[in-house]
Amino acid sequence: MNEGWLALTQQALSLLFSLDPEVWSIISVSFSVSFAALAITLLPSMVLGFLLAFSRFRGRWLITNLIQTLQSVPTVVIGLLVYLLLTRMGPLGDLKWLFTQKGMILGQMMICAPVLVAMSQAAFTSVDRRAWETSRTLGAPWYNAIWAVCRELKVPLLLAIIAAFSRILTEVGCSMMVGGNIAGVTRNIPTAIALETSKGDFAQAIALGLVLLVLALVLNFALGTLRGKAEPRSH
């Protein structure tokens, strides 16, 4: 190596703190796409998770297992699927969404939905059903009753959201395939790291890696604090 680690890390930090426009555009693409995907998927997924936990209907077992399986499908496979949907020859080709942020959002929605459904279902299954029944018998409308249950489950539901968000924020396969890594448009943190590494320019890759690392730390500490508040402390 003709460039020392130290020099590289210094370059990386100066890129971040000098507000290098290119680096910050990449960061903002990452966050805006992943936030949009999460925001659109959140409510429907939680409702589905709730239904799967609280109601009994035929095929529930099948759906539950399907969603469990979908959680572990590699992101490149989802990328391939979305690519085939959106390509010019594909069924949704007329939307012209391939290599746009909209396409990326669609892909990330498909990646985070199974995580949200499965984890919220697990949370709702664990809750004491009496919270729900009590508020229903007291005459609360169903949405208020759901809200009561959700308040009860603040921590596991937040866990689900954070897990889903970190999965889509860090996935590279689907973003690369569907977004196409276009500078300033669909280049996000993971695809930029892949590109800079393939060019052999490590400073920017390290800068972006640091952003993900700091984010992971912040999220984990926040979760730890939440959990600590939620659980009775053992003396």
Next chain:
Amino acid sequence: MLNLKRVIGLAVTAALFVGMPVQANEVIKLATTTSTENSGLLKNLLPTFEAETGYKVQVIATGTGKALKLARQGDVDVVMTHAPAAEAKFVSEGYGRLPRGIMENDFVILGPKNDPAKIRPSDSAEAAFAKIAKSGAPFISRGDNSGTNMKELILWNKADVKPDFAGYTSVGQGMGKTLLMANELQGYTLSDRGTFVAYSGKIDLAVDFDGGKALANPYQIMLINAEKYPDLNHKGAKALSDWLISAEAQGMINNYKVQGEQLFKATYSE
């Protein structure tokens, strides 16, 4: 601290090595460009070399910029690229040695079949580029420091156009992927002819401009400075370089066809 176990282990290993016939270091790591890989040329050539010599060649296909960087850092044994200016620098700075021009192909400017920027006919590659920039049609750039990307930037420079107009799309991908993207977005792009021919069955793009010295694309194979990195497989690298300039390999290069079209012209001369 010397411990007995380690000494015995070393002794046994040494004994094993002495007892075995001396084996040539048989893996050669070749850093090269995506164009030689995507066009299928290496898959066509290397098995013959491997059968004749007993070496195994491991191909790392990336852009020219990265390939030369790998060679500079001593991460590979030998490098084959297509960016004359960058290669000259690589040799003059003492990293590369024995550069040999083994073949060439050419670059082509591709675009949608209906040619929205009206670049057919153009007087020169840079004139065609200027028309694309004016028309607002998308131009898909490799944007990955590859030989093709360097050539493209030289052409923008000659055309006196800053590559930041509305349709300019820098994708940071290999040649094959870039062609697929240009096809999806129905934009223009600069490609080596080899990859274009290899992909022509998959894409709806036509050659809108080709020919002329400005679009020539020569490939060189270079060995790596043995003083800087003594532990690389220099013998294997030299064997590969020697084989590629042999009459046999040069003939195979000329005879390599995709879809009935010759992709590379062997160019080695003493």
